[in-house]
Amino acid sequence: MLEGVIQGIFSAAFLATILRVTTPILLPSLGALISGRAGVTNIGLEGTMLSAAFTGVIVSAYSQQWFGPETGQAIGPWLGLVSGVVVAMLMSLLLAVFHLRFKADLTLASLAINILGSAGTVAIMFELTGDRGNTSTLASLQVPFIQLPEFIKDIPVIGAPFFEIFDNQSAMTWVAFISVIVVWFLMYRTPFGFHLRATGENPSAAESVGIPVQRMRYQALLLSGLFAGLGGIHLSMGYLSLFQRDMTSGRGFIALATPLLGGGNPYGTMGASLVFGFFDALAIRIGTLQIPSQLPQIIPFVATVLALVIYALQTRQSQLIRALRAAQTGYTSGYWGALQRVSLLHVTLMTIAVIGILISASMLAAPKGFGGDSSLPIALGIAVISVAIMAVNLPFIAKVDTIRQKVWFSGAAAAVTLGLYLTLFLLLFQPLAIALVGGLLLAVVVWVVLGGISLARATPVAA
Numbered sequence: 001m002l003e004g005v006i007q008g009i010f011s012a013a014f015l016a017t018i019l020r021v022t023t024p025i026l027l028p029s030l031g032a033l034i035s036g037r038a039g040v041t042n043i044g045l046e047g048t049m050l051s052a053a054f055t056g057v058i059v060s061a062y063s064q065q066w067f068g069p070e071t072g073q074a075i076g077p078w079l080g081l082v083s084g085v086v087v088a089m090l091m092s093l094l095l096a097v098f099h100l101r102f103k104a105d106l107t108l109a110s111l112a113i114n115i116l117g118s119a120g121t122v123a124i125m126f127e128l129t130g131d132r133g134n135t136s137t138l139a140s141l142q143v144p145f146i147q148l149p150e151f152i153k154d155i156p157v158i159g160a161p162f163f164e165i166f167d168n169q170s171a172m173t174w175v176a177f178i179s180v181i182v183v184w185f186l187m188y189r190t191p192f193g194f195h196l197r198a199t200g201e202n203p204s205a206a207e208s209v210g211i212p213v214q215r216m217r218y219q220a221l222l223l224s225g226l227f228a229g230l231g232g233i234h235l236s237m238g239y240l241s242l243f244q245r246d247m248t249s250g251r252g253f254i255a256l257a258t259p260l261l262g263g264g265n266p267y268g269t270m271g272a273s274l275v276f277g278f279f280d281a282l283a284i285r286i287g288t289l290q291i292p293s294q295l296p297q298i299i300p301f302v303a304t305v306l307a308l309v310i311y312a313l314q315t316r317q318s319q320l321i322r323a324l325r326a327a328q329t330g331y332t333s334g335y336w337g338a339l340q341r342v343s344l345l346h347v348t349l350m351t352i353a354v355i356g357i358l359i360s361a362s363m364l365a366a367p368k369g370f371g372g373d374s375s376l377p378i379a380l381g382i383a384v385i386s387v388a389i390m391a392v393n394l395p396f397i398a399k400v401d402t403i404r405q406k407v408w409f410s411g412a413a414a415a416v417t418l419g420l421y422l423t424l425f426l427l428l429f430q431p432l433a434i435a436l437v438g439g440l441l442l443a444v445v446v447w448v449v450l451g452g453i454s455l456a457r458a459t460p461v462a463a
Contacts (some may be wrong), residue, residue, distance in 0.1 A: 023238065025273045031231075033264070045256065046252030047114035049429075056083060117206055241243045359379075
């Protein structure tokens with residue numbers, strides 16, 4: 001029964017779903033990151049995504065009439081993609097003009113963009129199709145899917161799972177995760193990125209050294225529109241081939257939070273987006289089981305609350321560590337950095353345990369919804385383990401100095417907890433014994449890489 005639950009919820013197909021549903025969160029999140037670092041956060045991402053999604057569907061559908069069925073089907077998806085992105089950038093340019101040129105309040109101008117995107121798409125859709133709900137009457141097209149070569153499956157150990165997860169993914173999913181690397185390089189390895197970050201951190205100082213602050217903010221908003229447009233295109237042309245009213249379902253607003261949760265850098269933003277994608281995929285997966293429909297519906301909202309909790313705990317831990325650093329001299333900056341990373345590891349591990357509570361609650365709500373006989377014993381077991389994980393990690397969150405006082409106990413708690421999570425993941429591809437040993441070893445490696453050993457060996461430096 002336990003194997004059935006694990007295979008039913010955590011499988012290669014489930015991991016592939018996570019990547020798919022993360023895509024329309026990650027792309028606008030990168031846009032929000034860029035505009036936010038320039039000091040002009042684009043709050044109009046929701047309306048921008050809707051406009052792009054609608055434009056892509058309409059252009060791809062009508063391209064078959066403009067260029068003929070054969071040519072239209074070949075170039076229609078790409079015309080739709082380009083048209084959607086162009087419209088999204090124009091929406092962001094409109095926001096930039098109102099805010100930067102005419103000095104309109106950024107929040108109010110963004111709200112107007114969101115209303116325009118939501119109401120405007122419905123109005124035009126009704127004129128074209130006579131339907132206010134969706135464009136199902138139009139023969140719109142999809143962005144192509146990427147097929148991996150078969151030889152990848154023959155690569156030992158990692159080949160088969162890699163192939164199952166990444167094969168037949170939309171091109172937009174590949175674009176999203178490659179964009180993380182591109183945005184990182186742009187922000188941290190180019191003069192443009194340096195000017196962008198300087199503009200957001202201290203615009204007066206940036207302007208005094210010749211950085212064109214106004215131009216940088218225009219460019220940042222245009223880039224945010226580009227990524228929001230790509231995210232909208234994925235919604236309507238990535239794994240669907242139609243536009244639905246307000247189909248973004250708040251993803252544009254979620255994208256405003258992920259850069260904060262990710263520490264204001266592209267890789268952290270990707271991690272935060274994957275967390276939201278995980279919960280969305282979990283809601284989809286649980287929704288296929290014989291359980292009350294209300295349960296999967298609340299999962300994304302629980303994810304939002306968890307994200308806020310993580311962010312609040314991150315902020316609190318950072319403040320506590322800064323206070324300790326100010327009060328206790330003699331340690332190197334590397335020591336405090338390691339303490340920060342290990343602290344955040346405990347925060348993450350404890351909050352992930354809530355997933356176990358959700359799974360347990362779903363099994364208790366419908367004992368036979370996961371197949372087989374009653375799942376009550378397993379549900380209670382998952383609940384007990386999840387609560388134990390939360391209890392083990394809680395002391396290091398409630399008082400961050402406990403990590404310094406009990407470093408090895410902190411390491412054991414982190415390694416066992418993370419090892420359990422990694423074991424469950426490895427069980428998808430390896431036998432129990434290998435998964436258990438591999439999970440624990442990987443957990444220890446993660447703790448060491450984060451600075452656990454250096455934290456344990458650290459001694460105050462003589463003044």
